Amino acid sequence: MSLLPLDETASPRPHPPAEAGRRTPGATAARRVLVLLPLLLLAVWAALDRRAVHDGAVRLAGADPWWLLLGLLFTYLGAVAAACVRQGAVPERLPPGPLVASQIAAGAANHVLPASIGAHAVTVRFLLRQGVPLPRATASIALYALVRAVAKAPLVVVFVLAAPAAAPPVRLLPEGRTLVLAAVGLLLAPAAAAALCLLVRPLRRPALEFVRTALTDARRLHTRPARFLPLWGGAVAAPLFQASVVASVGTALGLPMSWPQLLFAFLAASTAAGAVPAPGGIGPVDAALVFTLAGYGTPLPLATATVIGYRALTVWVPLLPGMLVLSALVQRKLL
Template sequence: MTPPPTLPATTTRRHAYWQAVLTLGVLVAVVCLARRHWTVLASGAGRLAVADQGWLLVAGTAALGTWVSSAVAQQGAVPQRLPGGRLVAVQLAASAANHVLPAGLGAGAVNLRFLMRCGLPVGRSASALAVKATAGVVVRAVLIGVLAVACPGVLRAPRVSVGVVGVVLAALVLVTVLLNCPLWPRCRRALATVLTDIRAVHARPQRAAALWGGSLAFAALHSLVLICVTEAVELPLSPARVALLYLAASSAAALLPTPGGIGSLDAALVFALTASGTTAAAAASVVLGYRLLTVWLPLIPGLLVLGVLVRRKDL
C-alpha cells in the first residue's frame, strides 16, 4: 500500500518559522506597550496586592475547576472510557504547553498524544479534538447571545464599511476556489469523520452531557475567575456584564495566534473593561489578577506534570 502523501519538511519548517516570527513580533509589541504604560501597570499591581483575599481564593478555586471541566469535555468527545486522573493531569500539562508553543498548538499536541497513547488512531484522536473545539465555539456563541440580550448596549454592532464588504466577497471567492482544488476531497473526508464522531458521541447521552456540560463549565469558570477578580478589586460591574466582556474579548483574541493568547487577550480585556468605564489602572489590576491565576501560577506545576507524563510514557 502506498503511504499517504505528507507535507514536505521544508513546508512544515516554513509554517513553523512564520508562526514563530508572528508570535515573537506580538510579544515584542507587548513588551513595548508594557514599558510605555509601566506606571499604569505598577498602579494596577499595587491595587491587586491589597485586593480582597477571599474573592481571590474563590477565583483560584474556579481556575482549578477549569482543568476538570476541560477533562470532562474531552471525555465527552470520545466514545470509549479514558483514565480520569491522568486525563485531568493532561489538561494541566496541556495548559502549560499551550503558553509555550505558538498559536496555541501545545494543548492540542498534548491531548492528541494522550489520546493516541490511550489506543485511539491518529485520525480519531484529531477528530475528538475537533469535536471538543466545535462544542466550545458553539457554547461561547450561545453564551454571548444570551448575555448580550441580558446586558443590552454592552456589545455594539460594528459599522460595515466598503472595505469590509470587499474582504467578505474576497473570502467567498477564496472558498469557492478551494472547493475546486485537489485538497478539497481530503478536507471533505476529514469533515465527514468529524460529523461521524459527533453522531457517535450524541448516540450516548452520558457522553453528550459530558461534552456540552464540560464545555459550558469551562467557559463559565473562566468567566467566574474574572468576575471574582473584579469583585476583589471592587469594580462596579455586574457579573453578567463581566462575563459578557470576557467571552467577547477572548473570542476576539483567538483570532491572533499567540501562545495562550498572551498579549492579544490581555489587550482585548483591557480594552473591553476600559470601554465599560473602568479606569486603566483598575483594568490592569483585573487582567493581572486573571493572568496570575490562570497562567503564571499554574505554569511551573503544569510543566512539571508534563515532564512526569512524558517520563511515564503517558504522552
C-alpha cells in the first residue's frame, strides 16, 4: 500500500520550466554568427565589386564635396521616409529611434538580396520583436510595397504636367507590342497567384488569412490620420529623396541639366526599371538612368559618372554603417 497521498499518486508533477533568461551555448554561438554575418557579406560584396568601387572613387575625386555631402544627407532622409511608411502600415505604435535604425539596416540588407527581400526580412523581424503578429507584419509588407509603387507613378505625371520642359526628348513608354506584353504580365501574375492558392490546399487558408488581415488593416489605417498621413507622405517623399541624390551628384559633377530635369530623369528611370528583380535595383535602374540622362544630351561618360556617384552615395558609403547598425540591432535583440 502506498504511503503517498491520493492526489500525489495520480500523476507525477511536471518539471519546472527552464529559466527564461538562460541561453544555451548553441544559441549564443548562433547569435554571434548573426552579428558577424553582415560584415562578412559586406567584405564579399566589396571584393566582387572592387572595380566599380575604384572607378566610382576616381570619377568622384574631382566633384564638389559639398554637393556630395548633401546627396548623402538625402540618402539618410530616405531611411526616415521609409520608417514613416513602415509606421503607417501597422496599427501598433513603434519606437521611432529603433524604427529608423531598422530601416538603415534594412537598406544595407536590401543590397544583398534581390527584389527588396533583405529589407522586408529585416523589417518583419523587427515588427515581430515589437509584438506585431506575423500575419499583420506580412500584411504591412504588402501594403508598404503597394503604396510605394502607387505613389511613384503620379509623381512622374505631376512632373510632366507641372514642368513639361523637364521631360526628355525621348520616348518614355515602350512600343505597342512591348506595352501589351507588359500589361498582360501584370494581369497574369495576380491571376496565377490566386489560382495557385485555390489549387494547393495547404496554401489556401494562410492566403485567405493574409488577404483578410491586409484588407482589414488597410481599411483601419486609412481611418486614422496618424497612420495614413505618414504612410502616403513617406511614400511620396522617398522617391523624391532618391531623385535628389541623383540631382546632387549631377550638380557636383557639373552636369548640364536643371534640378527638375535630374529629378524627373530618376523618377522615370526607376519607374520603368522597377519591375526587374535585382539587388537594390542595381543594374536595371542604372542602365535606364544612363539612357535617360543621355536622352537630355548628356555625354555618356558624364552620365555614367553620375550613376556611379549615385550608387556610391546610396550603396557603398552607407553599406558599412548599415551593416554595423544591423549587427547592433541583432546584438540588442531588436532583430
